[in-house]
Amino acid sequence: MSLTIAIPKGRLGTQAIEMLKSAGVGESIDEKSRKLVFKDENRNLNFILLKNSDVITYVENGIADMGISGKDMIMENSADIYERYKMNIGRCKMSVAGIKGKRVFNDDTIIKVATKFPETAKKYFNGKGQKIKIIKLNGSIELAPILGLSDVIVDIVETGNTLKANGLEVFEDMYNISAMIISNKISYKFKRKEIKEIIELIRKEDTE
Amino acid sequence: MNFLNIEDEMKYFQKMFLLRKEIENYLYEEGYLNIEPSIFEGYDEFTGINSRINRKSTVKLLDNNSEILILAPDITTGIVNKFLPRWEYGKKLKIFYYGKTYKHNGIGIKENREMGVEIIGEKNQNTDQYILSTAKQIISRYSNDFLLEIGNSKFLKGIMQSCSFNKEEYDNVMNLLYSKNRQDLKDYLSNLPFKNAMSTLLNILDLEGTFDEIKEQVEGLYLNELMQQGVEELSKIDNYMKNITDKVTYDLSMVSELSYYDGIIFRGYIKGSNKEIIKGGRYDSFTEQYGYKIPAIGFTVELDELIKVLDKEEQR
Numbered sequence: 001m002s003l004t005i006a007i008p009k010g011r012l013g014t015q016a017i018e019m020l021k022s023a024g025v026g027e028s029i030d031e032k033s034r035k036l037v038f039k040d041e042n043r044n045l046n047f048i049l050l051k052n053s054d055v056i057t058y059v060e061n062g063i064a065d066m067g068i069s070g071k072d073m074i075m076e077n078s079a080d081i082y083e084r085y086k087m088n089i090g091r092c093k094m095s096v097a098g099i100k101g102k103r104v105f106n107d108d109t110i111i112k113v114a115t116k117f118p119e120t121a122k123k124y125f126n127g128k129g130q131k132i133k134i135i136k137l138n139g140s141i142e143l144a145p146i147l148g149l150s151d152v153i154v155d156i157v158e159t160g161n162t163l164k165a166n167g168l169e170v171f172e173d174m175y176n177i178s179a180m181i182i183s184n185k186i187s188y189k190f191k192r193k194e195i196k197e198i199i200e201l202i203r204k205e206d207t208e
Numbered sequence: 209m210n211f212l213n214i215e216d217e218m219k220y221f222q223k224m225f226l227l228r229k230e231i232e233n234y235l236y237e238e239g240y241l242n243i244e245p246s247i248f249e250g251y252d253e254f255t256g257i258n259s260r261i262n263r264k265s266t267v268k269l270l271d272n273n274s275e276i277l278i279l280a281p282d283i284t285t286g287i288v289n290k291f292l293p294r295w296e297y298g299k300k301l302k303i304f305y306y307g308k309t310y311k312h313n314g315i316g317i318k319e320n321r322e323m324g325v326e327i328i329g330e331k332n333q334n335t336d337q338y339i340l341s342t343a344k345q346i347i348s349r350y351s352n353d354f355l356l357e358i359g360n361s362k363f364l365k366g367i368m369q370s371c372s373f374n375k376e377e378y379d380n381v382m383n384l385l386y387s388k389n390r391q392d393l394k395d396y397l398s399n400l401p402f403k404n405a406m407s408t409l410l411n412i413l414d415l416e417g418t419f420d421e422i423k424e425q426v427e428g429l430y431l432n433e434l435m436q437q438g439v440e441e442l443s444k445i446d447n448y449m450k451n452i453t454d455k456v457t458y459d460l461s462m463v464s465e466l467s468y469y470d471g472i473i474f475r476g477y478i479k480g481s482n483k484e485i486i487k488g489g490r491y492d493s494f495t496e497q498y499g500y501k502i503p504a505i506g507f508t509v510e511l512d513e514l515i516k517v518l519d520k521e522e523q524r
Contacts, residue, residue: 062482083389186477186484188388189355189457192417 002044006067008052015089019205065187090179098152100169114144115154142166240304251276267310279310292498300329321511331503337448353479359462361469366434370405415460419446468494483513
């Protein structure tokens with residue numbers, strides 16, 4: 001039975017492809033080429049390379065049977081998929097940050113939150129009982145508090161260097177993030193053995 | 209469904225009409241009687257019973273006493289509310305219906321056609337088997353590439369009882385099971401006081417596949433009475449199913465959006481479709497709010513999804 005696997009382009013994808021290759025799967029994948037679909041005839045696998053945020057869409061709609069996606073994307077989309085394996089790659093945190101020393105957090109007023117992850121931020125602050133106003137941004141989130149667009153930001157923090165370089169600091173860590181192997185729910189019923197086999201291959205390469 | 213031209217639309221309606229008629233005829237010949245479900249439900253009543261339902265997704269309206277009503281997101285709830293207050297002891301109903309359900313899906317109101325089957329007031333070993341065979345008859349008529357998935361909510365209920373979670377913990381665990389997220393489940397449970405049943409909960413995501421595989425996995429795990437009962441019921445079902453089809457798989461961690469299921473739960477899939485075609489189960493305890501427990505079991509057939517699958521196969 002053929003299996004279609006969605007892989008995100010970018011750093012996460014590169015690491016995942018390395019793992020697959022050292023497990024002897026997906027020899028034909030060539031990230032440098034402009035091709036977006038690759039086949040592994042021996043194992044009857046198709047690989048499709050997608051933008052990070054589109055992996056979930058393809059898997060949820062059953063075009064891809066399984067895929068690799070960041071937990072941040074999964075939370076933001078509250079996608080109806082299975083999260084079958086949490087990988088050791090793509091590890092970081094989703095945090096609340098703001099201008100160093102200016103912690104307006106837990107104030108009685110409504111705080112302005114700039115973020116790429118409006119749904120996740122809403123859910124988090126709602127759980128804390130903190131009233132907020134969301135400002136949706138698509139990049140350079142760090143600028144928002146500096147230029148006065150927002151009080152705080154909710155963003156992915158890896159090393160904290162970008163924050164530091166811009167005079168910001170983490171106020172609170174929200175969630176641990178890492179790459180997940182996800183699968184379509186119905187595909188999993190029909191192709192459980194095949195999907196589990198791929199997960200097992202990756203899991204062996206993933207132990208650090 | 210939107211169509212560019214009238215001809216396509218007429219074709220679609222004729223197909224839907226014939227499909228409906230075919231299934232209705234089959235059910236009527238099998239001795240199921242037809243009823244017409246109501247499309248309104250009380251908001252508080254409905255969400256009180258179905259606590260896992262997404263409240264935002266219900267389509268609300270007001271009656272002239274300013275009571276909030278919703279357009280039925282599920283038909284079984286309405287049927288129970290309709291018949292149970294007038295129930296007579298010893299009565300048995302074997303019914304089918306055609307109806308529409310309504311939900312907000314973020315873009316607009318989604319209307320969904322379904323055919324449903326219920327047996328209320330009868331429970332013996334044969335009832336579960338009989339309803340599963342009805343489901344199998346319907347789905348196998350439309351595809352050879354189908355799969356029936358069977359679980360038993362008693363197993364999970366048994367675990368949850370022994371773990372005595374509070375509401376928040378319960379919801380979190382259910383959500384992790386819903387997405388089959390093993391590692392996060394383990395992390396989450398490790399922060400809670402240990403209970404025996406947790407050891408089984410940690411392994412529940414492995415309890416899937418053929419029944420023989422599950423039996424092997426269950427061996428040595430902690431089981432309380434209710435969990436044991438769940439496994440035994442499935443074992444009997446499996447003995448029966450082996451005679452009628454091999455396209456069956458079991459999943460003991462099956463979680464349903466509707467929380468009234470109490471016993472066997474099942475779903476039917478067709479390859480190439482991205483939604484359940486059939487879903488149902490036993491819901492005896494659902495009737496308890498009327499003061500007595502009446503056995504009940506049923507399922508629905510998603511007609512909109514089924515017709516999509518048939519179209520796809522036709523084009524091939």
